[in-house]
Amino acid sequence: MCIHNFTQEIANIQFSLADRVLEEDCFNSLDTVAGVDVSFSVDNQAIAAVVVLQLGDLEILEKRTLPVELFFPYIPGFLGVREADAVISVLNTLEHDFDVLMVNGHGVMHPRGFGLACQVGVLCDVPTIGVAKRLIDGRYIKRATQRHHAIGEFQLITENNNELGAFFKGKYVSVGHKISLKTALSIVKMTSVFKTPEPIRQTHILATETFKQELTSN
DNA sequence: GCGACAG
DNA sequence: ATCTTGTCGC
Secondary structure (H helix, E strand, O other), X not given: OOHHHHHHHHHHHHHHHHHHOOOOOOOOOXXXXXXXXXXXXXXXXXXXXXXXXXOOOOOEEEEEXXXXXXXXXXXXXXXXXXXXXXXXXXXXXXXXXXXXXXXXXXXXXXXXXXXXXXXXXXXXXXXXXXEEOOOOOHHHHHOOEEEEEOXXXXXXXXXXXXXXXXXXXXXXXXXXEXXXXXXXXXXXXXXXXXXOOHHHHHHHHHHHHHHHHHHHHO
């Protein structure tokens, strides 16, 4: 039983779970956004972090961090297997509720249509948006996709006739779960003070700082 | 054997 | 992801 059979098995699970992904808006209110991130350096000791922001003024409502251990190696296309549990764990420490979650990694713009954002969304049954700065496999996605000039700063990325996501300010955005691409893009845009949307930027800063503190105190 | 892929 | 100084410019 080698690692290859293992990932093949997991790939099949990703294919089947991808059917559960909903690419339509499934929420009544849209007032708060959360961002999650996991940062680490050596071994598999990491810090999972989450920040909840008010959508209007981007005011931070809550910050949480949690030391976690990762049990699966990083393999492109299988980030969800590595980080989903850590992400879900830190989400469970939140006191505030949130309407949508921004995840560091792809949503449906994934070889099997089931990136980390989809996995977190489906397992937690919450709306999620996937934001990544690189494509998973340039060869895979480029041979089947074309970029179209779309409204404003967005470039829609489609495969045949279905929309996989969009490119915006150096970031690849795609639906994670329970949200439409249109709404996902508007949320990314309205939270993008810098190139990285605030929910993810703030969370990444928090996770990194916390990791350093943890390192110094021990 | 070569290729080069989220975090 | 992370390892890392200075440097340009508001």
